[in-house]
Amino acid sequence: MKTVAFGEIMLRLSPPGYSRFVQASQFDVVYGGGEANVAVMLAQCGLESEFVTALPAHELGQCAVNALRRYGAGTGHILRQGPRLGIYYIETGASQRASKVIYDRAGSSIAVAQASDFDWDIILSGASWFHFSGITPAISPEMAKAVQNACQAAKRLGVKVSCDLNYRSKMWTVEQARAVMQPLMESVDLLIANEEHIRTILEIDTHSLPVEDTNLTREGCLQAAEMVNSRYHIPAIALTQRRSLSASDNRFKGMLWKEGEAAFSPQHTMHIVDRVGSGDSFSAGILNGLQKGWSVQQTVDFAAAACCLKHSVPGDFNLCDEAEILALAGGDGSGSVQR
Amino acid sequence: MKTVAFGEIMLRLSPPGYSRFVQASQFDVVYGGGEANVAVMLAQCGLESEFVTALPAHELGQCAVNALRRYGAGTGHILRQGPRLGIYYIETGASQRASKVIYDRAGSSIAVAQASDFDWDIILSGASWFHFSGITPAISPEMAKAVQNACQAAKRLGVKVSCDLNYRSKMWTVEQARAVMQPLMESVDLLIANEEHIRTILEIDTHSLPVEDTNLTREGCLQAAEMVNSRYHIPAIALTQRRSLSASDNRFKGMLWKEGEAAFSPQHTMHIVDRVGSGDSFSAGILNGLQKGWSVQQTVDFAAAACCLKHSVPGDFNLCDEAEILALAGGDGSGSVQR
Amino acid sequence: MKTVAFGEIMLRLSPPGYSRFVQASQFDVVYGGGEANVAVMLAQCGLESEFVTALPAHELGQCAVNALRRYGAGTGHILRQGPRLGIYYIETGASQRASKVIYDRAGSSIAVAQASDFDWDIILSGASWFHFSGITPAISPEMAKAVQNACQAAKRLGVKVSCDLNYRSKMWTVEQARAVMQPLMESVDLLIANEEHIRTILEIDTHSLPVEDTNLTREGCLQAAEMVNSRYHIPAIALTQRRSLSASDNRFKGMLWKEGEAAFSPQHTMHIVDRVGSGDSFSAGILNGLQKGWSVQQTVDFAAAACCLKHSVPGDFNLCDEAEILALAGGDGSGSVQR
Amino acid sequence: MKTVAFGEIMLRLSPPGYSRFVQASQFDVVYGGGEANVAVMLAQCGLESEFVTALPAHELGQCAVNALRRYGAGTGHILRQGPRLGIYYIETGASQRASKVIYDRAGSSIAVAQASDFDWDIILSGASWFHFSGITPAISPEMAKAVQNACQAAKRLGVKVSCDLNYRSKMWTVEQARAVMQPLMESVDLLIANEEHIRTILEIDTHSLPVEDTNLTREGCLQAAEMVNSRYHIPAIALTQRRSLSASDNRFKGMLWKEGEAAFSPQHTMHIVDRVGSGDSFSAGILNGLQKGWSVQQTVDFAAAACCLKHSVPGDFNLCDEAEILALAGGDGSGSVQR
Amino acid sequence: MKTVAFGEIMLRLSPPGYSRFVQASQFDVVYGGGEANVAVMLAQCGLESEFVTALPAHELGQCAVNALRRYGAGTGHILRQGPRLGIYYIETGASQRASKVIYDRAGSSIAVAQASDFDWDIILSGASWFHFSGITPAISPEMAKAVQNACQAAKRLGVKVSCDLNYRSKMWTVEQARAVMQPLMESVDLLIANEEHIRTILEIDTHSLPVEDTNLTREGCLQAAEMVNSRYHIPAIALTQRRSLSASDNRFKGMLWKEGEAAFSPQHTMHIVDRVGSGDSFSAGILNGLQKGWSVQQTVDFAAAACCLKHSVPGDFNLCDEAEILALAGGDGSGSVQR
């Protein structure tokens, strides 16, 4: 049971606490990125995972490798080449002040890599799942091609493919994203997305679906999933529903639809320590449940609980273990001290 | 468009996080004070501002100068003289435990300065507004005189005057404050105050005004402003209304009355990172709107949003820019991550 | 008026902020333990207190002594012997993620001490109260014996005895606890406990008592206290009632029953900075009120306010002074800045 | 065997590491002052000590009390009155850049105290030594009078008096210092000083004494001590000799002359972690030796070793214990790891 | 007297203390770059200075602007455009382990700027000196052209030109550097360089000059300066001579040759806190002396002292003031505490 995740891992720099960028005399340093976050959380759940990317040969590249190794993700297929490590700066918001992200990822080692640098037949050998997000093909046309190559190799090798649809408007246009992402859908066995992205990128017309309190109703979610399935023939579709009350408080719930069967997680209301990577935890939670043969309901409850708990952990990685997540998925959100 | 603010800037020392004074082995160091906070926020809004004070010639005085320069406030008329930099210690409260301030400002350079040390005709040359708060004349009789001199010079030079009525009982008695502040009102073009201070210091009888949930109603605010205007002939009056739910959560709303026209901001409920300087942000927000010719409604909405956002920024200074404040004033308080 | 508290004080190691153990490159260092926490809070209230334990002769043992001295607790009867200082690691939870405690106290100096190492006639000389919790006799059979010896000496010397029933399942079984704690009750003048522990350890059948929202009703509390009094003849019984909404928010209220008279504190809802030691604050608050001859109502209000405020103070010790606690007990929970 | 030390304890604020004042966003916080440093080191040596001063009643005053209690110095006679805690800012130098101290002690609680606030018959009851330095009488004429009162009471009560001559030109003139210090010498049983201060303040003409490498020779030291003894009839005189190679490296040696017998310590060359309080360690070292009846040679060797080791300890206090100091005094300066 | 310096200012990220990159969980954050360092030090000396560059419009660009403003350098001509802020990572070495720098400056706002973005007639208006280093033209061909434009404008406007020859092999080849730098020499009024760079870049044959202990002798320095002057007609030439004993200890001395008159500074041996920017301090020291009309000897002594002191200040900027530097230049390197 091995998952291979492919994407960019970046140096993340953030002013301590709630300081703003212009106040900082130190930055907290961690490493993260959507697909790396998935690989790390799967490792916390006891599954084998591998993260594939390109990183510069120098010490900063090594730092990113070490962050992955430290938390148990495999790094054996990471290319050590190219000029620089991508960076993202993040300032933690509070109350009505939003968290702010400044990306500095142009020209990174993966951004200048060639599709041909990655030999997917070797990389995916022995894997059971291949995971990517909409961010990876947005990095460059070469990386879009690398994802296509990976998906084709996956199909060849009987490796399942999961995709977090994640659209980032700073990286490419909706038109570019549609042109790349829609064809990829034919390889996808599990799609994770929110309503906005299936509407804009996959062009599923969700306008007439029933809405309640800014989110689709359960019925609306169900229909949305069926519309995606009907058009793209994806066997499993997970929908996320977030509501931002403030930078300090969010609500989250999720749905998993699998071959006609749907289950909805309870809604969690979270005080936020760190907002980043919570969607990746949901993805990893779904992958964990599917790989372990859990029921649709168990799987979506686990994934939503993983997402919820991630909001309480600083950094990109969800460093909660399976037992902790299962406890919340099983209904214990009291936060009583564990002695 | 230049605002000259006059008052004391202090070294602010605070135990990290929620530690109490008796636990601290380090103090976080920033610099701030009511009028300096106004000058800095105006600079963040792209307006020219200048802060006038007296600071010791040594390195700690330089630190205060540097803090102002760093964030764009002018320091060209700061006197470098006198024995010491005023200090305030602040311990950040949480939940039912209040934040605690210990002042150590006696004998500071501005407290021992002479009124004649400040040549207002030079200082106010080219300015459009002069700003002070009720704290400045409370520093010493000489500084009360300096404020009087400044107001007279302002009138001479066609510079408008704004005053944040702020009464501090640790600095002078109500009687002393009345004797100094009431005569100053005749020079004031914009008064910022809360109901308690216009009642106690300006002796406006607000007892019979309608109240709701510990604050004046809209109608009550309106009448209060008109009573102040009627007695002191101040053309613009801004009222602040705060409710402290706990040391961690407050509510705030404001009103601006200008020549008979009144507008009320929405009420904001804030999780508090740093409570200090939020009132100064409201003052600066009003000044920004008036200087930019915004409507009364736009101005008070902006000022209340500035006040609200300040609660999320550590330190005295409101290091939010105009665009961020306008976004909240425009209704977006969701705190969604800005990527 | 001197209280002698007996138990273990440990080195407490915690990752900064909300970091998890696996993320930490630094640990915050404080010292604490249930009975030490009581001694320190009594010292903050201006009462004489003394903490008795065994600590290794090396520098880490000295650190624990110094922590007590720093906050005014007496250390004159601490034994400096044995191999090591007990440790507990604590990771601060947030939202649905619980705080997690890992104990590393086996083999500590007090765990390997002999009952005969403590000469209670000397130690309790001049004391008015002796305080222990259910943790102390759980440390070892020798320490159970030491507590028995202390209780007997207290009775001999006219020293009153208070006991916080606190049962820790990691330290001993329910059966072991019953066998030790029940006989000790005959010496106890003040028992502090929650409903669960009087049911399991003192075998008071509370199943039929009226419950509301997971806690006993006032009537239920009253009956529980009377049942304890009826069986164990303890003249004063304080009951605590906590509800954990999440790791970030808790509710607390308390009852004090004394010789037939009962009083209930208001319920406090707390944002949590540090959950540990809040029950000890309640105990110390009751002891403070009793020693100062306050009414039952004043005493329980003070104790609950002390407990509430402790949640806002980092570390084990409640470093609030009596005036602050009295202010909250008197109804001011607004958290307005104290200038 | 109790030593009572009298003087000012201040809040010490220093930028971390080698940062300059203008760079600091945090200050390290400790508490210290010449006489307090002596009291604390004596407590480390197992002797009873008491520090007497005046401190404000607020939390910062409490912090200073707690610092003393933490390290075992008695605080029972500290007055809690007056407006403020004295402060000194210190920036740690390195290499050719000197450490820089900015005093902010004017108007402190002790600076505005009255001589009559201190009842020396009570304070010195049970003491064997009274210690002060030339800084205490320089604080104010009232404190000069308080020192005189203390010395007279000491003589009355058979308490010996030690004085560290320490002259601070920022506090008073040479003429003022002479007028106060010279009469005090008649009460002094132990004088600690360097050559410059006995020349300028005590007006001992050391110009013709033999010098080597900027310091008096042994013969010169001997003659200087005899001249002091001859003029002021002080039975014991300790001379310190420092050479500053850079802010990072200093050399130190000392002499003790007692009733005609003299001994010289070896010279120590120190890498400097913290330069402050090293002279106070020498004073305390002499006092420790004298109180324990050590030989003149043992005493001066211990005092010089204490001074040397203090340079390696951050903060004002010398937190080395007697065994460590004795080891260096005995010749082991290898710094080999102690496992 | 205004100096305009032109170049790149970067975000500097360094692990705290002596930690290696792979150990860091925080980076210390400052901003610096050769020419910015010169501008800042001139401001510390009380001279007007202006730093010209291009910085992104976002908050990180603002941070760099604020760093300059904080320490008094003018920022009025900085372009706010382009994609990113250049970065350099630096790990502080110790003993035999060298400090290590990783540049991440490709694609920065200045690296992608056009020469025509800078209007030198406006920028240099009112300036007396224009300063650049060999790093600026190495950034890009466009920036090489910008430097040429600036030099031509300087000549037109009667502004003197200083150049720190600084060659960085990671940025361009020796051949490229020669082709750009040699023609620029005809505009240069002051050249600062070491022997290696005048040999390799200016192709001055220094091989036969007399050497002692790896550095040119005084006679050799003199001849080298005369050879440069003879070939490039530069009226003032400053030579730096460094010897690295270890990452912790260096030696430095300098020479200034001006129109036939030469002076040599004493040699300084430094314990190193921060090695970066020390050469820039030498350059700024020469510029300060020349602008203030000091003698050649005074000027070189000041410059060498400035360089020496910089080694004791963390960060890129030399935050020593003129008085401190003059004290060392005058011979006081004792590092005695300044109280």
Add this chain to the structure above:
Amino acid sequence: MKTVAFGEIMLRLSPPGYSRFVQASQFDVVYGGGEANVAVMLAQCGLESEFVTALPAHELGQCAVNALRRYGAGTGHILRQGPRLGIYYIETGASQRASKVIYDRAGSSIAVAQASDFDWDIILSGASWFHFSGITPAISPEMAKAVQNACQAAKRLGVKVSCDLNYRSKMWTVEQARAVMQPLMESVDLLIANEEHIRTILEIDTHSLPVEDTNLTREGCLQAAEMVNSRYHIPAIALTQRRSLSASDNRFKGMLWKEGEAAFSPQHTMHIVDRVGSGDSFSAGILNGLQKGWSVQQTVDFAAAACCLKHSVPGDFNLCDEAEILALAGGDGSGSVQR
């Protein structure tokens, strides 16, 4: 080429900078131990390594696993069992103040493990070297047996054995050490030791060997090695020679004797950042050279350079890579900035 190292890895807690234990409010947290340090350094040199131990199943045990994984050491055979993680506290000395270590390792998971818990035929499968130190068999009689088992398995499997003789008097007596270590020597292919330990533990009579400046001369080293070889038939013997000038400065040199051929490293003088683990670096350096087939001279030069550089790296692990060590071994100790 895989090395399997066996021993204890501990949590290392140290006050920041040069603070003493009694001053600390934070501890820096790393993980280390003699054999783990060897495994990690070999991984930095690009060799496969594996560390074998027992660690508790809880998060602190996981932290130790993660520290090893982060830096590339294998953890696949670590047992997750037993009660606790061993701890050592270390206070960093400076100048004449020695670093101080307090061990708290009794009762750790490895200390209570059984020899039979380790199946060496599986663990050593595929290994080329097995490494242990004198600390491992000192942990407990069971661990002494485990080492014996490992050595026997190594012989069976053709795995070479290296032993760092390291004797710790706090763990066992000389007699106990002799009884265990001497028989183990017959399995040892590489012995690393200093003169004191071969004399006391291996009972080699070195008293008559020639000494210079407290260390054996080259001739003495040679004879010592030959005496060890003659008695214990160990084919390769590495001798370390350290001289502690102070806690801040040490000297180190080494010798490698291999089958009659000897080579001596140059002597290095180090400023010390962190003294711990430097001997382990020497061991790992020898193992690296031997495994890579380097000459005896190259090997000892590399090992001594590795040891030297370790003194500049905080923590137990030597996080220098092979290229850096080779540069110093090749003679470049200038510490010039690497840009």
